[in-house]
Amino acid sequence: MLVYIFRGPGRVFGVTADATGANLPARFAPWVSFKSVELSRDKPNPGVDPGECLDDIAKYGFHITDAHVRITDQVV
Template sequence: MLVHIFRGPGRVFGVTQDEGGTNLPEQFASWAYLKSAELDRERAMPGIDSRECIDDIAEHGFHITDAHVRVTHRMI
């Protein structure tokens, strides 16, 4: 799955399939694009739990972490 990774304030990161990050929560705007990457359930990505990330994107359209801790559920 091709994902796009954005940085919010502090240590907040957002991951989404939306190239522009327009579906990321406003409370952490402004989002700065970092990079795009292929995400695979079986392959580790530094700072991101691939399985949680893919599940969150499937359910909510995005995955949010704060200091590498999943906080997506707080955004819904």
């Protein structure tokens, strides 16, 4: 799945399938586009657990980390 990574304040990052990042939580705005990557459950990706990330995107529409630690459940 092609996902878009956005940087928030400090070491907060948001990952979403929405190229605009419009569905990312306003709490960490402004979001700045960082990069896009093809994410797959069977391929490791530095800085993000692909399984957790894809599960969060399926459930919430986004995945949020702070210093590479998942905090999605704290912001929904």
